[in-house]
Amino acid sequence: MTRWIILTLSLLAVQAFAYGPLGHEIVGAIADRKLAGTSTAEKIKTLLDGIPLERASLIADDIKSWDKNGPDDRRGIHFLAxxxxxxxxxxxxxxxxxxxxxxxxxxxxxxxxxxxxxxLDAEKYGDGKTGRGNWDVVHTIPYCIGVLRGEIAENNPRKITKTIAVILLAHCIGDIHQPLHVGAEYFNEAGEPIDPDRGVTGLGDEGGNALSLVHNATAERPRHYYHSFHAYWDLDTVRNLTIGTPDEVPKAERESVYALAKEKLIANFVANEPKNWRTPGDPKAWAEQCFCKGRSTRNWDRLSRLVNRRRRR
Ligand SMILES: [Zn+2]
Incomplete structure (x- = not known):
């Protein structure tokens, strides 16, 4: 089952744009449709109590609403049904x-x-130490696979049960393809980029979270202010590349326009598998391979161009 979950979730993540709610839902919806009618879909249905992957893909972010007041506070997002x-x-x-x-x-x-x-220097995951950890996305994905395979007990210290493992996989497969979820830039005091794995210390931009981005600042109506470069990539690249900027769609029509565009994109990916998306080998090794994809696709090229433009200003 694990292999199919990962295969199917990876299908979209290779080329489409995940990460914000819209992107995660698209990844999950494609997996739902590719798995429909299979025994894997039945197992997922049982584990998720009927919650489709399209919705389950958001849960890892939803529980961040508990961070301020804890999970007992009713104001957060809950799953009481x-x-x-x-x-x-x-x-x-x-x-x-x-x-x-x-x-x-x-x-x-x-x-x-x-x-x-x-x-800097387009490091691979195994090339250094900075920015990695035993519980980062590259380690979490194979851990979840281990739980689903029964190699790791469900009552593990992280409390990642099979259900939580599917919830995390449905989300993290999208995240790991977002360039700013797999990379950060580090700067010295002069604001110059440095490589902290080469003996210099500096401040990291936390995957673009510490950078503000004003899009189209010189336009007659500089409307788009993004509180962080990371958020721009999470949310707006998905909208801009698939649907258009919110300003281009009248507010009253946005919901239906977005729903239509989303459905079209999902149907297209279900009908047309991207070329060369399949990853060979043990799924447990895929997270590290996905890490490289997240950092080397045309998304990453586009990111580099944006960063360079920022530097020139
Ligand atoms: Zn996430």
Whole structure:
């Protein structure tokens, strides 16, 4: 089953654009449709209590709404219609709480979404130490596969049950293809990019979270201000490349326009598999291969152009 989940989720992530809710839903929806009618779909249905992967792909982000007041606060996003899943999510959140005390033995669930490997010199995951960790996205994906295969007990210290493993995979396969989820730039005090794995220390941009981006600043109406470069890539690249900027669609029509564009994209990927998307070998090794894809696709080229443009300003 594991292989099919990963295969199917990877199908879209190779070429489309995941990461914000819209992108994650698209990845999950394609997996739902590719798996429909298979025994794997039945197993997922049982594990997720009928929640489709399209919706489940958002849950790893949804539980961040518990970060401020804890999972007992009713104001966050909850799954009360699925009490067993709600309980497992609470246990998972409590075993991996966010905050300053996060450590290798008690990691933050946030860490499982990314790496901060330096972008300078286009390092591979195994090339250095900076920005990697035992609970980053490259380690979390094979861990989840281990749980689904029964190699790791469900009652593990991270409280990643089979259900949580599917929830995390449905999300992380999208995240690992987002360039800013697999790379960060580091700067010295003069603001020059440095490679922290080569003996120099500096400040990282946290995958673009520490950078502000003003898009189209010289236009007559400089409307687009993104609070972070990371958020721009998570959210707006998906919209801009598939649907158009929100400003191009009247507010009242946005929901239906987005739904139509999303459906068209999903149907297209279900009908036309991208070439060379299949990854050979053991699925446990795929996270590291996906890491490289996230950093070497045309997404990454586009990111480099944006960063260079920023530097010239
Ligand atoms: Zn994420």
């Amino acid at each position: 699925h009490p067993a899943i709600e309980q497992q999510l609470r246990d998972f959140w409590k075993a991996n709480p966010p905050g300053p005390d996060a450590s290798d033995t008690t990691p933050s669930h946030h860490w499982m979404h990314y790496t901060d490997v330096p972008v």
